[in-house]
Amino acid sequence: MKWEKLISPKRFGKQESSQLTIGMMRSEFQRDYDRIIFSSPFRRLQNKTQVFPLPGSVFVHNRLTHSLEVASVGRSLGNRVLQKLIKKYPKHQKYLSEIDTIIATASLAHDLGNPPFGHSGEKAISEYFSSGKGLDYENRFTDEQWSDLIHFEGNANALHLLTHTFNGRRPGGFVLTYATIASLVKYPFGSTDRKKKNNKYGFFISEKNTFKEIADETGLLKISENKYCRHPLVYLVEAADDISYQIMDIEDAHKLGILSTEETTELLMSFFDTAKDTDFIKKKEEVVKVVIDKNEQIAFLRASVINYLVNKVTDIFLNNEDKILQGKFTGSLVDYLTGTAKYAMEKCSNIAWKKIYNHRSVIEIEITGYNVINTILNNFVTAIFNPERDYSKKLISLLPLQYKENHTDDYSRIRSIIDFVSGMTDLYAMDLYKLIKGILK
Secondary structure: OOHHHHOOOOEOOOOOOOOOOOOOOOOHHHHHHHHHHOOHHHHHHHHOEOOOOOOOOOOOOEHHHHHHHHHHHHHHHHHHHHHHHHHHOHHHHHHHOOHHHHHHHHHHHOOOOOOOOOHHHHHHHHHHHHOOHHHHHHHHOOHHHHHHHHOOOHHHHHHHHHHOOOOOOOOOOOOOEHHHHHHHOOOOEEHHHOOOOOOOOOEOHHHHHHHHHHHHHHOOOEEEOOEEOOOHHHHHHHHHHHHHHHHHHHHHHHHOOOOOHHHHHHHHHOOOOOOOOHHHHHHHHHHHHHOOOHHHHHHHHHHHHHHHHHHHHHHHHHHOHHHHHOOOOOOOHHHHOOHHHHHHHHHHHHHHHHHHOOOHHHHHHHHHHHHHHHHHHHHHHHHHHOOOOHHHHHHHOOOOHHHOOOOOOHHHHHHHHHHHHHOOOHHHHHHHHHHHHOOOO
């Protein structure tokens, strides 16, 4: 793969080719960033669960704050990488100088396709079709379509949201550059090509041709008929997400009292080698003497760990650039951490599963999500397949204009309902659930 082709400024949905503007107020890729920031789906992330229930007296992360932090880490990763690549490829400076903006934009958009109530929302949609009342509709769909439904995936939904022409909207969805869209797709294959142990995949059957067009434009290597190599910048977007959620979930757990200050300090300090990182150890001791607020002490350690991992991960990317461009690199960048960094990441992951993701407050919001999403899905799916009923007409009238498309097949009809549900905030989903159940406010 070639950097000059990978960094394509051409916009999806526009026939004319865009040019990479240098010296202008905003480049094509900066326009992408602004389009995401000012979009309604991005704003709605502020009311979507990340891990813990939406904040009460303690403000923990939601999908919006998580996405902003991933974008910040992604920009740092991209800035460090582009400085090295520009020295290596001086002739391609105009393309490579935009890497940090592309990564930051893809990072902003990486969770746009996630439904309400965190990852349990994805599972709830999948299980409605695989083992719930939605199973009754299986014979209406092809094998590929059914695979999409029983393995609903937020990553694939993000690509759908960004590129689909919704009713009343302009062709091409967000009309982003091909480079930005390609940098978002962590799993460049469809649901029928996913690994059995990992339900993750990158595009629905409805976006199969869309992704082929994106892959062709950016020069992604083809592995098989429907499977491609990742765009190189995907590795950095993924790393920004891995670093952010792993470290920030630990900090949130500390704020909520799930992890003690001593536990959290030990976890974050385990990233550093006391024999080698003597300067940092000294600085840490100096900060602790001045900053006596425990949350601020943890915040300092969290920032130090993120900075440490940014340096480590960019070194891994740069050392493996040739393999990545040849499509021979496997796994994620954080998989290649060594020494104390590798040990600490594994330790954080283990603690997260034991004490955070199985915490009662997390399980409670997941149970709520299952019930709310299943109820809404069942009512609206029943309505679109029985539109002549009076109750169905009333429900369908609640659908926003953008989801009232002139569908010619059942898969498109049901996708509109899933689009409607996955775009909801937690609070809107709860309100609609109460309305359906006849619960007075």
